[in-house]
Amino acid sequence: MTERYQIHQTCFQNNDMPIHKFIPMEKLDLIQSNQVRILYYQNPSRFYVYLRQKINTHAQFQVELQRAMQNYQSTTVSPQYVRYQPVVAQDNHAIWHRATILNFNSNETEICVYFVDVGQQENISITNIRPLPQQFIHQPAFAIPCRLYQICPLNGNEQSIWKSDDPVHEEFNRLMANSASCKVCDLKEKICYDVEIDIPSKYYLKINNSLCIYYILYSDTK
Template sequence: MTEQYQIHQTSLQNNDMPVHKFIPMEKLDLIQSNQVRILYYQNPSRFYVYLRQKINTHAQFQVELQRTMQNYQSITSSTQYVRYQPVVAQDNHAIWHRATILDFNSNRTEVCVYFVDVGQQENISIINIRPLPQEFIRQPAFAIPCRLYQICPLNGNEQSIWKLDDPVHDEFNRLMANNASCKVCDLKEKICYDVEIEIP
């Protein structure tokens, strides 16, 4: 899984608070500006950032997680997983990530997971998930969900869907190619920050 931001249509909804039931969400400062780096972009109403000062922490955390999973015993097929359970999931590049189970397919051979440190969701085989070791639960999720404050599609409202060919996507990516400063304007249901981006 790439850690480059990109356009993606699927999105967690603002009412999906259970994804952070066990792994807490990293917090942005509500008063001062936050130095962030765009991690994963879906549209102006949903993108994910890292706190700039946490980038090295995340890299070290991932190294420790990979090392732990190399030594982890394979789980038998009798392991029972439940919705919103924190797990470790292996992506299609054989990299392990912390995740939360969102749903199962009808025969429970595939699982839809939300990668809490990346902000993406993906359907993966159930054989590629393991229970999350306890020592990796306490660290807050590195991916922080945000949306631009009071920005919506042209001739639309907050519930409108962004079109894939909307020129705002290219402009957003151009302006946000590096680190940015963002100010929190609101916190929606404790799951998504409404932010204003300060462009130098």
């Protein structure tokens, strides 16, 4: 896992957004437009952004977290973890991230965690998980869950699953590579923002005529 924009084309359900039970979630402005960058993309119904003005804050936060974990003193007693507990988990690049425990695998050697500052879920070896130091709990999670407002797969509905080979993934990747302005249309269960994305008027999703009806990203025509 890296600290930059990623694309992940596996199919996901849209109703299982991880809940921020202990670590608060960063908020988008419900009235004004928000300047955001894409942090982690799964499909148009599930992607994560962070506020552009928080880029430096996030970088400094990660530096402090890495330093704290370098100085971490493990105890002889193995911690007992519970679901939704905030923890620190080390990814396969040896980078520590704040995370929330989602599930325990049956083999009891791995834990499924949600990286709250990235938006990604991974199975992590229990040996690479530590209790989250108290001073890092109160910083709101940088990754903000979003989905495009009233967008669904072709010939589907909001409950439909996006196919991994859907051409919209490539178009989303191309159009959203940089910062964008988004406006909140709705907030689902205080977890996922339904948003409209403003992009230059020349950028339409030219996949085919019928698909454009479903996939236009609300371009700015001013």
